[in-house]
Amino acid sequence: MRLKKKEISSEYKILVLDDEIGIIDSLSVVLQRNGYNFDGVTSPMLAIEKIRNEHFDLLILDYMMSPINGDKVVEQLREFNDELYILLLTGHKDMAPPLETIRALDIQGYCEKNDRFDQLILLIESAIKSIKQLHTIRKFKDGLNKILEAVPKIYQLQPIGGILEDILVEIMFFVNSKNAFILVDSTGNLKEDMQNSIFKGIGEYNKSIEEFMSMLDPVLMEHIGYARTTKQMVKMDGAVIFPLINEFKQTIGIIYIESSDLDDDIKLLEIYSNQAASALSNAFLHSLVNTKNEELNRTYIELKKTYLDTIEALRLTVDAKDEYTCGHSDRVAYFSKKIGQALNLSKEELDLLSIGGIFHDIGKISTADDILRKSDKLNQAEYDIIKQHPLRGAHILSALSMFRDVVPLVKYHHEWYDGSGYPEELEGEEIPLLARILSVSDAFDAMTTNRHYRSKLDLAHTREQLINGAGTQFDPMIVDLFIKEVVDCFPEIKEEIKDTYTLPIHN
Numbered sequence: 448m449r450l451k452k453k454e455i456s457s458e459y460k461i462l463v464l465d466d467e468i469g470i471i472d473s474l475s476v477v478l479q480r481n482g483y484n485f486d487g488v489t490s491p492m493l494a495i496e497k498i499r500n501e502h503f504d505l506l507i508l509d510y511m512m513s514p515i516n517g518d519k520v521v522e523q524l525r526e527f528n529d530e531l532y533i534l535l536l537t538g539h540k541d542m543a544p545p546l547e548t549i550r551a552l553d554i555q556g557y558c559e560k561n562d563r564f565d566q567l568i569l570l571i572e573s574a575i576k577s578i579k580q581l582h583t584i585r586k587f588k589d590g591l592n593k594i595l596e597a598v599p600k601i602y603q604l605q606p607i608g609g610i611l612e613d614i615l616v617e618i619m620f621f622v623n624s625k626n627a628f629i630l631v632d633s634t635g636n637l638k639e640d641m642q643n644s645i646f647k648g649i650g651e652y653n654k655s656i657e658e659f660m661s662m663l664d665p666v667l668m669e670h671i672g673y674a675r676t677t678k679q680m681v682k683m684d685g686a687v688i689f690p691l692i693n694e695f696k697q698t699i700g701i702i703y704i705e706s707s708d709l710d711d712d713i714k715l716l717e718i719y720s721n722q723a724a725s726a727l728s729n730a731f732l733h734s735l736v737n738t739k740n741e742e743l744n745r746t747y748i749e750l751k752k753t754y755l756d757t758i759e760a761l762r763l764t765v766d767a768k769d770e771y772t773c774g775h776s777d778r779v780a781y782f783s784k785k786i787g788q789a790l791n792l793s794k795e796e797l798d799l800l801s802i803g804g805i806f807h808d809i810g811k812i813s814t815a816d817d818i819l820r821k822s823d824k825l826n827q828a829e830y831d832i833i834k835q836h837p838l839r840g841a842h843i844l845s846a847l848s849m850f851r852d853v854v855p856l857v858k859y860h861h862e863w864y865d866g867s868g869y870p871e872e873l874e875g876e877e878i879p880l881l882a883r884i885l886s887v888s889d890a891f892d893a894m895t896t897n898r899h900y901r902s903k904l905d906l907a908h909t910r911e912q913l914i915n916g917a918g919t920q921f922d923p924m925i926v927d928l929f930i931k932e933v934v935d936c937f938p939e940i941k942e943e944i945k946d947t948y949t950l951p952i953h954n
C-alpha cells in the first residue's frame with residue numbers, strides 16, 4: 448500500500464517556497480519520507496522564475512516573506528500560470544490573508560506551520576488526488592477534441608484503404624502506441640456469398656495482407672474472434688482489441704492497438720472506435736452505390752484468391768504446431784465432400800465441407816500437448832479442456848469474416864444427434880447438416896486409424912460402430928449414406944487418398 452502511494456506521489460512535482468531555510472529543510476525530510484518529488488527555494492523571485500521555466504504540479508509557499516508576501520507572489524504567478532495548485536503556509540491563523548484574497552488568487556488551501564506537518568501532509572494528499580483527477584479530465588477533454596477533429600477526416604470520401612490509414616494515424620495522436628492494425632470486412636460491395644477482410648497496419652504491422660496473414664497466430668485470432676463474436680472489447684497483455692460495430696449492431700471488423708498502459712484511454716478508444724465503424728459503414732454504402740459491375744467482378748476474383756491464400760497460410764500455421772493433424776483433417780474433408788456430393792449439395796456447400804474438414808480441430812491448437820497426446824484415460828479436468836476446442840476453433844475462424852460460414856461446422860462437429868453432445872447440446876436437425884456430416888467423417892477416420900491410446904478397428908467393426916451410433920451420436924440418414932458412399936468402397940477410396948495415410952496420426 449505504502450509503495451503504491453510513493454509511486455503515485457513521485458509522479459508529481461512539488462515546489463516549496465519559504466524564506467526560512469529551516470522550514471525548507473524540515474519539509475524536505477517530511478515530503479521525501481512520504482515519497483514526494485520535491486524542490487525548495489528561499490527566494491520568491493527565484494520561485495517565480497522556476498515556475499515559469501519548469502513544470503510543477505503543486506506550490507507550497509509561506510505567506511509572510513520578504514521582499515514580497517506570499518499573496519503577491521501568487522498574484523504574479525497567476526498572470527502566466529492558472530493551473531498550478533497552491534497551498535499557503537501561515538505562521539499563525541490570524542496572519543492568514545483574508546478569504547477574498549485566497550479565493551481571488553485561486554489558492555486551494557492553507558494551513559498553519561507546526562512541527563509535525565500532519566495537517567499539511569493531509570492537504571498535500573488531497574491536492575495530489577485533485578491534480579490527478581484534473582489530469583484525467585484534461586486528457587479526456589483533449590482526446591475528445593482530437594476525435595472531433597479526426598472524425599470529419601475519416602468521413603471524407605476516399606478509397607477504403609485511405610480511410611483505414613487515417614483511422615490508425617489519428618489514433619496515435621491520443622494513445623501512446625506505435626503498433627496497431629485494423630481489419631474490416633468488405634461487406635456490401637461484393638457478391639453475397641463472398642466476404643473478405645481488408646487490412647491496414649502501422650508500425651510493426653505495416654505489411655501487406657499476405658504477410659500479415661502469415662504472422663497471425665491462432666491465439667491472437669482467438670482473441671479477435673472473441674471480440675467480434677461477443678461485440679466486446681478484449682484486453683490482452685499489452686494490447687487491446689475493439690470490435691467495430693455498425694448501425695445495425697453487426698460487427699464489421701476490429702481495431703487492434705498495442706500499448707502497455709491504456710487504462711485511461713480505453714473509454715476514448717471506445718468512442719473513437721464507434722466513430723470509425725460509422726465512417727467505414729458509410730464508406731461501404733457509398734462504394735456500393737458507385738461501384739460498377741465489372742469492377743465488382745474484378746474485386747471478387749482478387750478476393751477469392753486472397754481467400755485461398757489465407758486458407759493456405761492458416762493451414763501452415765496449424766501444421767507447424769502439429770504436423771500429425773493434417774492427414775486426419777484432409778481425410779475428414781475428403782469424406783465429408785463425398786457425402787455432400789451424394790446429397791447434391793451446392794458447390795459453395797461442398798467448399799464449406801472441405802474447409803470445415805481441414806479446420807474442424809483448429810481449436811486444439813492452444814491445447815497443451817501433454818493433454819492432446821496423453822495415452823491414459825483423461826481425467827475430468829483434462830476432458831473439460833479438450834471439450835473447449837469446438838468453441839475456441841469457432842472464435843479463431845471468426846477472426847476473419849471470410850470464414851464466417853465455416854464457423855458453425857467447426858462449432859458443432861461434436862454435437863450428438865440425441866442432444867448429448869457439446870458445446871450446446873443441440874439435437875437432431877438443430878445441428879447444421881454440414882456439421883452432422885463432419886461428425887460422421889471425423890468419427891470414421893478416428894476409428895480406422897491408429898491412435899496413441901488405441902489401435903485402429905477393422906472395417907467390419909467400424910461399420911458396426913457407425914450403425915450403433917445412428918440415432919444417438921449420428922444422424923441415421925448420414926450414416927446410411929456414409930456406409931454406401933465410403934465404407935462399402937473403402938479399399939478403392941483408401942488407395943485414392945493413400946498419401947494422407949503416410950503421416951502419423953494424432954487426433
Ligand SMILES: [Fe+2]
Nearest residue numbers: 807808860861
Ligand atoms: Fe474435434
